[in-house]
Amino acid sequence: MIENLQAALELVFTVDVLTAIFFSCLFGLFTGAMPGVSATVAVALLVPVTFFMSPVAALASIATAVAIAIFAGDLPGGLLRIPGTPASAAYADEAYAMTRKGEGERALTISLVCSVIGGLVGVLALSLSAPMLADFALEFRYHEYFWLAAIGLTTAGFVCGDNPVKGLVSVCIGLMLSTVGFDMISGVPRFTFGYFPLLEGIHFIPVMIGVFAVAEVIRNLVQPTSTYLVEVPEKRTGFRDVAGTVYRYKGKAATGSVLGVIIGALPGAGSDMASWVSYAIGKRFSKTPEKFGTGHPEGIVAATSSNNAATCSTWIPSLVFGIPGDSVTAIVIGVLFLKGLQPGPTVFLEDAPLVYSIFVAFLVANLLLIPVGLVAIKAARQILRIPTRTLMPLILVFCIVGSFAINNSMMGVSIILVSGVAAFFMQENGFPVAPAILGMVMGRLLEENFIQAMIVADGDWLAFFERPIAATLGAITIAFWLSPLAVALIARARARRVARANGGAT
Amino acid sequence: MRVNDAVSGVLIMLLSAVLFANTFTFPAVPGVQYGAAVFPRAVLAVMFGAGAWLTVKGLMTVKAAGWIQIDAWARRPGSWIMFALIVAGMLFYILAADAIGFVPVSGIIIFVLLLAARGRTHLLSSAILALSFPLLLYYVFVNALRVPLPAGWLGGVL
Numbered sequence: 001m002i003e004n005l006q007a008a009l010e011l012v013f014t015v016d017v018l019t020a021i022f023f024s025c026l027f028g029l030f031t032g033a034m035p036g037v038s039a040t041v042a043v044a045l046l047v048p049v050t051f052f053m054s055p056v057a058a059l060a061s062i063a064t065a066v067a068i069a070i071f072a073g074d075l076p077g078g079l080l081r082i083p084g085t086p087a088s089a090a091y092a093d094e095a096y097a098m099t100r101k102g103e104g105e106r107a108l109t110i111s112l113v114c115s116v117i118g119g120l121v122g123v124l125a126l127s128l129s130a131p132m133l134a135d136f137a138l139e140f141r142y143h144e145y146f147w148l149a150a151i152g153l154t155t156a157g158f159v160c161g162d163n164p165v166k167g168l169v170s171v172c173i174g175l176m177l178s179t180v181g182f183d184m185i186s187g188v189p190r191f192t193f194g195y196f197p198l199l200e201g202i203h204f205i206p207v208m209i210g211v212f213a214v215a216e217v218i219r220n221l222v223q224p225t226s227t228y229l230v231e232v233p234e235k236r237t238g239f240r241d242v243a244g245t246v247y248r249y250k251g252k253a254a255t256g257s258v259l260g261v262i263i264g265a266l267p268g269a270g271s272d273m274a275s276w277v278s279y280a281i282g283k284r285f286s287k288t289p290e291k292f293g294t295g296h297p298e299g300i301v302a303a304t305s306s307n308n309a310a311t312c313s314t315w316i317p318s319l320v321f322g323i324p325g326d327s328v329t330a331i332v333i334g335v336l337f338l339k340g341l342q343p344g345p346t347v348f349l350e351d352a353p354l355v356y357s358i359f360v361a362f363l364v365a366n367l368l369l370i371p372v373g374l375v376a377i378k379a380a381r382q383i384l385r386i387p388t389r390t391l392m393p394l395i396l397v398f399c400i401v402g403s404f405a406i407n408n409s410m411m412g413v414s415i416i417l418v419s420g421v422a423a424f425f426m427q428e429n430g431f432p433v434a435p436a437i438l439g440m441v442m443g444r445l446l447e448e449n450f451i452q453a454m455i456v457a458d459g460d461w462l463a464f465f466e467r468p469i470a471a472t473l474g475a476i477t478i479a480f481w482l483s484p485l486a487v488a489l490i491a492r493a494r495a496r497r498v499a500r501a502n503g504g505a506t
Numbered sequence: 507m508r509v510n511d512a513v514s515g516v517l518i519m520l521l522s523a524v525l526f527a528n529t530f531t532f533p534a535v536p537g538v539q540y541g542a543a544v545f546p547r548a549v550l551a552v553m554f555g556a557g558a559w560l561t562v563k564g565l566m567t568v569k570a571a572g573w574i575q576i577d578a579w580a581r582r583p584g585s586w587i588m589f590a591l592i593v594a595g596m597l598f599y600i601l602a603a604d605a606i607g608f609v610p611v612s613g614i615i616i617f618v619l620l621l622a623a624r625g626r627t628h629l630l631s632s633a634i635l636a637l638s639f640p641l642l643l644y645y646v647f648v649n650a651l652r653v654p655l656p657a658g659w660l661g662g663v664l
Contacts, residue, residue, distance in 0.1 A: 030650075037651060045652065165556050165563075169518055172553035176525065176546065183542035186535045190542055191528065221623055222588050223579040390631075393619035394639055396592065397612045400599055401643055405653040410600050417596040428507055429514055447545040454540045 008356035012364065017057045021361060024061035025068050025368050029376055032072025035082045035209050035402035039069040039271075039311075040327040047331060055339040055354060060361030062335065066311050066328055067365040070271055071115040071373055074304065075380045078107050080229075080395060082213035082402075087307040089208055089437055090275040097295030102230050105381055106237040106245075110297050111304045112373040113246050114253055118305030119366035121257035122264070122312025127359040131348065133313065134320035137265045142453035143464050147473035148266075149446040152277045153438060154480045164484055166431045174439020175446070177202050184444065185451055197411050204440040206403040206415035211433045213399045214420025217392045219427075229391070230384050249301040252282050256302040260309030265317060270326035271310035273445075276438050278306035284480075312362055319343055319355060508575040512564030518557030522550040591622050607658015612640040 011017070024046065031042035042065050050058035073085030078095030091111075098107035125133065140148075153171050180191045181201030192198040220229075246253060256278040263274040282302030283292045292299050315332065317323045322343040324330035336343050341351055348355055383391070399420075403412035423433045457463030465471040529543040529550075579585045595615040603611045617636035624632065647653040 034651070041651075165559050169553060169556045169560070172522075172549050172556065175549045176553075179546050179549075186538055186542045188532050188535065188542040190532060190546065191525065218589065218592055221592060221619070222585045223577075224623075389623040390620065390628075390635070393616045393623065394635065396595065396619065397616055397640065397643065400596065400612065401608075401647055401653070401655065404655065405647065405651065408654055410604070413596065413600050417593065417600070421593065425507075429509060429511075431514075450545060451540045454544075459539070 004352040004356045005360075007353035008360045011056045011353055011357040012060060012360045016054065017060055017361075018364075020053060020057040020061040021064045021364055021368070024065040025365065025372055028065035028068030029072045029372060031065070032069030033075045033084050033376075033380070034405075035076060035084055035213065035399065037402070037405055038085050038205065039066050039073075039087075040331070041405070042066070042069045043328050043331050047335060050335055051338070055341065056357045056361075058335055058339060059332070059354070059358050060364075062328075062332055063315075063358055063361045064365035064368070067119055067308065067362060068369055068372070070307055070311050071112060071304075071369055072376065074108060074111045074115075075376060078111065079104055079380060079383060080213070080391075081216045082395065082399065083208060085272075086205065086208060086437075086441060087271040087275050087310075089212070089272075089434065090279045090307075091300045091303045092212060093434060094279075094293060094295065094299050097293065098297070098300075099295075099384070100230060101295050102235045103237075103295065104230065104234065104384060105377060106235065106242065107295075107297065107300060108377045108380075109237055109239075109242045109374070110245055111300055112370070112377065113242055114256070114301050114305040115308040115373070116366050116369055117246070117253050118257045118260055118308035118310075119312060119362065119369070121254075121305070122261055122309035123359055123362045123366065125261040125309070126312045126315060126362065127356065130316045131320055133261070133265045134316050136262075137317055138321075139467075139469055140266055141467075141470075142449040142456060143467065143470040144473060145266075145445060145449040146453055146464065147470060147477050148263075148277075149442045149449065150477045151473065151480065152273060152280065152442055153435075153446070154477060163430060167435050170426070170431055170433060170435040171439045174436035174441075175443045176439075177207065177436070178204075178440045178443025179447065184448055197409070202415060202440075203406050203412065204437060205406050206412040207419045207440060208437050209399050209403050210416035210419030211423040211437060213395065214416050215423035215427065215433070217396045217399070218420060218424045220388050220392050224389065227387050227389075228384065229388050234381075234384070245297050246301060249298050252286075252298055252302040253305045255285075256282065256304075256306035257309040260306035261313045263306075264310030264313030270314050270328075271307040272441050274310035275303040275307035276441070279303040308366075315358065319347060319358075507577060507580040510564045510568055510571060510573050511560045512562075512568065513573065515557045515559070515561030515564055518560065519554050522554040522557060526550045526554070588622055591619060595619060603658070604656050605658060607660050608655040609640045609644050609660055610658065612643070613637060616640070 027046065028039075028042055031037045031045070032039065043062055046062060046065055050061060053061065070085060070087050073083055073088035074091075074095065075084060077083035077088040077092035079099055081092055081096040083089040083092040095104075095107040095111065098104060153175075176191075178201075181189065181199050183190055189199055259278045259281065260271070260274040263277060264270060279299045279302055282299050283289050286292065286298055288296070288298070311328075314326050314329050318329040318333050320343075322333060324333055333343055341347060341354065399416055400413050403416045404410070406412050426433055453463065465474050526547060529546050532542045535541055595618065599611050599615060613636045616639060617632055620628070620632040620635060644655055648655055
């Protein structure tokens with residue numbers, strides 16, 4: 001392993017590879033900060049350029065662009081409530097709440113530091129235990145995936161807002177939106193109402209832009225409360241303060257990173273799911289869950305370390321089995337083939353230096369993220385100096401462009417219009433909107449695995465608990481479902497005891 | 507503007523009932539036991555239940571909170587004009603951008619919204635923003651990100 005690592009270092013630390021890494025770093029920063037241009041699109045745009053590069057430079061620049069783009073998605077998410085990538089959507093509200101309190105720079109710097117921590121944990125996991133993690137991931141079948149998605153959804157329903165029933169309605173709306181279009185299993189069109197473009201389904205990125213950004217534009221223009229987005233004076237952020245905050249929530253960063261590694265290694269799941277699940281679990285096991293959603297760094301720490309860890313570990317199934325973990329690594333496999341490499345277990349034996357050079361490139365990218373990210377935060381923060389009334393019309397047009405960019409169709413613009421107006425009224429009435437996005441992201445995964453599990457087991461519900469991992473995940477999910485009931489019962493029992501005690505006293 | 511939860515609850519129940527009825531129009535695939543309708547029906551059943559819960563809880567508060575609470579912003583006609591302008595701007599883009607082009611259409615949207623939001627005092631800066639911002643976006647998205655934004659009237663110039 002040491003000689004492979006040494007060979008990899010020699011491969012990466014050459015002028016052309018480092019130049020490629022530097023430019024893809026800037027490219028990733030730029031594309032990640034654009035709403036509607038996800039990390040996948042960034043990589044797709046990069047592919048034609050990689051034709052002209054050596055295999056190491058090509059893979060290194062893809063690895064860099066992804067790692068940086070996932071962080072860059074936090075910039076518009078935190079400052080303007082427009083998540084640049086779906087992976088940032090889980091904590092966009094939290095970071096935005098901090099921005100409104102004048103702590104935008106602090107939120108983003110914490111997010112940067114945790115992104116780097118998550119990224120480094122991901123690199124370590126990738127290089128030390130890729131084959132082992134891949135074996136674990138292969139254990140996951142329909143039932144395990146079903147429970148995983150169910151955990152994500154239930155926790156999200158309870159996490160957002162004060163009223164879990166309204167969160168549940170929001171999750172259901174998201175799940176229903178994910179069913180629009182051709183059914184993946186039977187090929188039957190659903191809920192298209194005879195409208196042809198709906199056959200393809202509703203893409204969740206325009207919905208995300210509409211629900212978060214357009215609704216925010218409407219709110220700021222229709223109910224103007226302040227001249228600037230941040231009325232309180234912007235607080236200065238010292239590195240000591242950020243380091244202290246991250247240290248205080250070091251447990252959250254650790255569990256977030258580990259969860260990110262595990263979820264990222266599962267084919268079909270990815271950094272989006274990792275950040276949602278980590279945010280939800282972070283809240284569930286927090287000492288102060290009531291602070292979540294009010295501009296509290298704890299959830300940001302958990303979620304942002306998680307999504308960066310996942311960007312590394314999504315490469316595991318691709319490298320070890322040639323099964324892409326998400327759309328980015330699907331493109332990566334294409335590039336591997338183009339460069340004459342056969343992904344699979346043998347790649348670790350035959351092309352070990354090249355594989356290790358990918359790990360080194362991830363490491364370099366994550367370290368490069370610190371200076372580049374700090375500069376980007378300082379620059380992006382200036383946007384808050386523009387008065388809200390001037391900023392909002394510009395953001396509206398920006399949203400239109402972003403939603404159009406997904407698949408270059410006007411459909412995206414129609415979707416942000418409908419979802420933006422709907423989200424505005426939903427939030428006016430206390431319905432949280434983030435669970436709907438999660439429902440859309442996980443809907444297909446949940447449904448496909450549920451239906452296939454039912455078909456495999458011939459409708460036997462007990463099959464959902466037969467294997468050890470499935471049984472564990474299932475038990476956790478059901479515990480989540482029952483916990484509000486248990487809490488209510490305990491509260492009632494306590495109230496009765498207090499009443500009886502008072503009654504006895506008088 | 508906050509309506510009583512009972513109103514939202516009834517709307518949610520209605521929506522889930524209509525969609526549930528719609529699942530019966532899915533063509534049946536012979537031999538498929540767990541077909542396209544299973545999952546949506548399960549979700550809709552949960553949604554209907556949640557709507558019923560909200561309705562019952564909401565009805566308990568009607569006496570105290572009333573059917574609808576109208577906030578200060580919703581009493582001002584200006585708020586609703588602004589709301590209509592935002593929606594109209596996006597509709598205008600959907601209908602006209604392919605024919606007229608991204609730059610003129612988004613320029614008009616920005617100019618109108620800025621005028622409505624800031625009044626006529628900032629006329630010059632509004633005009634400058636409405637001219638420059640779409641051009642900047644057009645350049646970035648078309649040249650750097652390869653997004654084919656509609657060129658329209660300015661197709662030959664840009």
